[in-house]
Amino acid sequence: MHEHEHENNPAGDDEERTREPEREADRRPEPVDQAEQDAIFAALVAQFDDPVDLTRPDWPEAENLRARSDIAGFTPQPRPRTPVDGPRDWAAAEDPDEGHFVPPEPPPLPTGDTTATFAWIAVLGGPALLLFDALVWREVAGWPAWVGLTAFLGGFVTLVVRMKDRDPGDPPDPHGGAVV
Numbered sequence: 001m002h003e004h005e006h007e008n009n010p011a012g013d014d015e016e017r018t019r020e021p022e023r024e025a026d027r028r029p030e031p032v033d034q035a036e037q038d039a040i041f042a043a044l045v046a047q048f049d050d051p052v053d054l055t056r057p058d059w060p061e062a063e064n065l066r067a068r069s070d071i072a073g074f075t076p077q078p079r080p081r082t083p084v085d086g087p088r089d090w091a092a093a094e095d096p097d098e099g100h101f102v103p104p105e106p107p108p109l110p111t112g113d114t115t116a117t118f119a120w121i122a123v124l125g126g127p128a129l130l131l132f133d134a135l136v137w138r139e140v141a142g143w144p145a146w147v148g149l150t151a152f153l154g155g156f157v158t159l160v161v162r163m164k165d166r167d168p169g170d171p172p173d174p175h176g177g178a179v180v
């Protein structure tokens with residue numbers, strides 16, 4: 001046995017290692033054969049319709065709550081009253097500003113690239129025009145079909161051509177892996 005194996009072995013020497021599996025086997029229950037399991041199950045089924053002993057409590061006596069036979073002795077506690085609206089001879093204390101969070105002004109919306117904006121309008125508006133044409137006139141033909149198809153294709157090509165592979169600040173990837 002190597003020295004590092006002996007250090008990692010909690011059992012120590014060979015004698016203790018051979019005794020450990022015996023202890024595990026002692027902890028395991030003995031397997032019950034099928035006939036014995038069937039007998040236990042049959043006994044449980046036979047007791048199913050036996051009468052229940054109602055005098056035996058189902059839980060400890062300490063957990064039983066006393067039943068109140070009369071609720072006449074029960075008096076509700078008065079609720080605290082809120083001040084009545086109207087004139088009063090005292091001034092209500094002003095709540096000081098507790099330093100509530102006031103969010104800062106949101107930053108202005110970024111001014112997008114005009115070409116990209118029109119490309120997105122074409123990509124989304126072209127199919128919308130075709131759908132409108134199909135719903136209103138029940139056919140997709142003529143100049144609306146040509147405009148819708150041309151707008152979609154032009155916008156799509158514009159967006160694909162303008163795509164960047166990487167941000168200028170990103171270091172080059174020598175392995176050519178996925179960019180997330």
